[in-house]
Amino acid sequence: xxxxxxxxxxxxxxxxxxxxxxxxxxxxxxxxxxxxxxxxxxxxxxxxxxxxxxxxxxxxxxxxxxxxxxxxxxxxxxxxxxxxxxxxxxxxxxxxxxxxxxxxxxxxxxxxxxxxxxxxxxxxxxxxxxxxxxxxxxxxxxxxxxxxxxxxxxxxxxxxxxxxxxxxxxxxxxxxxxxxxxxxxxxxxxxxxxxxxxxxxxxxxxxxxxxxxxxxxxxxxxxxxxxxxxxxxxxxxxxxxxxxxxxxxxxx
Numbered sequence: 001x002x003x004x005x006x007x008x009x010x011x012x013x014x015x016x017x018x019x020x021x022x023x024x025x026x027x028x029x030x031x032x033x034x035x036x037x038x039x040x041x042x043x044x045x046x047x048x049x050x051x052x053x054x055x056x057x058x059x060x061x062x063x064x065x066x067x068x069x070x071x072x073x074x075x076x077x078x079x080x081x082x083x084x085x086x087x088x089x090x091x092x093x094x095x096x097x098x099x100x101x102x103x104x105x106x107x108x109x110x111x112x113x114x115x116x117x118x119x120x121x122x123x124x125x126x127x128x129x130x131x132x133x134x135x136x137x138x139x140x141x142x143x144x145x146x147x148x149x150x151x152x153x154x155x156x157x158x159x160x161x162x163x164x165x166x167x168x169x170x171x172x173x174x175x176x177x178x179x180x181x182x183x184x185x186x187x188x189x190x191x192x193x194x195x196x197x198x199x200x201x202x203x204x205x206x207x208x209x210x211x212x213x214x215x216x217x218x219x220x221x222x223x224x225x226x227x228x229x230x231x232x233x234x235x236x237x238x239x240x241x242x243x244x245x246x247x248x249x250x251x252x
Contacts, residue, residue, distance in 0.1 A: 001014045001015065001016055002063060005096060009096070009126075010095065010096050011086075011093050011094060011095060012091040012094055014050075015073070015078050015088060015091045016028045016090070017074045018074065018075060018076060024156065034156065034159075035052070035092060037159070038050075038158065039052070041131075044126045045151075046123045046130070047127070047152055047153075048095055048151050048152070049094065049095065050093060050095075052086075053088075053092070053093060055089060056087070057084075059084065059085065060081065060188055063086060078088075096155065098170070099141030100116065100142040101144060103144045104117070104126075104162060104203075115148065116148070117207045117211050118211070121149045121215030121218065123220055124214065125148040125217070126138070127152065128224065129237035130239065131160050131161050131162070131228075131231040132158060135158050136148065136156065140152065160231075161227060162232060165192065166192050166194060166221040166228070168195065169193050170210075194223075
């Protein structure tokens with residue numbers, strides 16, 4: 001995606017790039033399909049809402065020259081310029097949030113960072129309850145709202161749980177196999193290895209320890225399989241959009 005906004009605006013504009021890096025296993029058409037899936041799905045309070053637009057027109061004067069140059073280079077198929085206007089054939093408009101990696105890197109209190117890491121784990125668990133696997137678990141793909149709630153906004157590799165095959169890591173033949181940069185076992189389309197998630201946590205010290213202690217279930221393939229089974233069975237798994245301390249209790 002190419003993403004831009006106005007400094008004073010609380011929304012962002014997202015345009016699908018014409019070409020993806022080789023590492024990306026999806027096409028622009030598939031990205032549109034995933035955004036459509038999100039639009040029609042129960043977002044359980046963890047997927048950033050958005051609106052889809054076609055032929056959206058902007059005054060050309062509102063664009064920084066650097067931004068226009070990037071749009072011409074990366075999204076030329078979606079762009080048309082004429083008579084002082086910039087027309088984008090297809091784009092999404094969504095709520096602006098602070099990327100989780102930048103939130104944790106900023107000068108915030110230890111308690112605020114710990115709370116965000118905790119809620120990140122609950123975000124992944126809530127998404128699973130809503131039959132969604134985020135796919136790409138890098139912190140930069142998640143954001144923090146003004147209410148300090150962690151949400152997911154990068155839908156390139158999002159998938160329903162039923163499309164995922166949650167596997168345990170096979171035992172290696174020897175120590176050299178484990179040190180190899182390439183897997184020593186066959187990996188098929190849709191295979192997910194939760195035990196490898198710690199490699200992508202991008203957390204250190206107490207934050208990492210807190211996440212692993214509170215959300216160890218996310219590293220267990222059996223937990224994901226059970227969530228997939230419950231969704232396939234049609235169960236509506238409870239998701240609470242507020243902490244337990246704010247839930248209603250019976251009087252007396």
